[in-house]
């Protein structure tokens with residue numbers, strides 16, 4: 001399930017449960033003849049139903065739906081105004097579900113600010129109108145609710161972020177995986193078209209990786225992949241991105257890099273890897289296929305295919321070499 005859909009469901013459930021709860025309060029107050037509270041609860045029920053309707057209408061962009069902030073601000077302010085004007089002590093309990101709703105629906109910071117605002121208003125109201133012991137009990141409960149709710153939401157956000165990172169990260173090398181490559185490359189192509197800046201890519205393969213694996217075992221070769229990944233992260237500049245295609249093959253997206261630039265960086269990568277002493281295998285070399293986006297390249301597969309052809313060409317010239325294929329001509 002996507003994050004957007006999950007949020008749509010939880011927001012809908014939150015608003016609907018709150019509407020049910022507040023509607024039952026409205027009916028109870030009607031039965032006992034507390035008409036002021038009945039009208040207040042009816043208004044709040046309508047607002048929460050509006051929140052549910054808004055959630056449904058914005059179901060495709062729940063992650064950035066600013067209307068929730070307005071609806072919840074109206075609910076919180078409505079309750080505070082009612083608390084002070086009606087002067088009914090029991091109304092303070094209504095703040096508890098509202099605190100939960102704030103934290104469940106709004107981004108954590110906004111939810112916390114609104115809940116603390118409600119808490120402060122509640123504290124001032126109770127201090128002047130209720131016995132101290134009762135005030136302290138209610139305020140402790142409200143504060144515990146805010147703390148536990150906020151901690152839970154923080155934990156959830158953290159887990160969601162970790163899951164997202166895992167989904168786009170190669171478990172062995174720690175670089176981005178091939179799944180994330182096409183998405184980023186398409187964005188970079190669109191950016192290059194829009195801004196007119198150059199864009200280059202490199203496919204990099206470790207020479208004789210199978211032989212090295214036979215010699216040093218799976219663990220040994222995986223150590224090499226990890227070390228080369230770290231080395232590449234150290235060589236490339238901010239804004240460049242690195243992907244693991246297969247374990248012995250990597251891909252680099254180099255925004256704002258023309259043909260002369262990609263030749264420089266490819267050569268630097270080739271040379272520094274060949275010069276380095278690697279922990280398990282000692283010496284290792286790589287072959288690199290490079291290309292720069294031509295005016296006709298609007299799709300990822302064209303660039304990826306050309307970079308791969310350039311790599312094959314480099315390999316034909318022996319290990320430890322680089323080859324460049326331009327957008328519209330033959331290579332060198």
Ligand SMILES: Nc1nc2c(ncn2[C@@H]2O[C@H](COP(=O)(O)OP(=O)(O)OP(=O)(O)O)[C@@H](O)[C@H]2O)c(=O)[nH]1
Nearest residue numbers: 235236237240254255256257258260261262264265
């Ligand atoms: N994308 C990318 N391009 C690089 C990198 N290193 C060098 N280049 C390209 O190669 C060109 C020449 O780089 P260098 O030889 O390092 O010279 P430089 O004048 O210090 O490079 P910059 O100040 O980074 O422009 C740069 O202008 C870039 O186009 C790199 O890490 N990433």
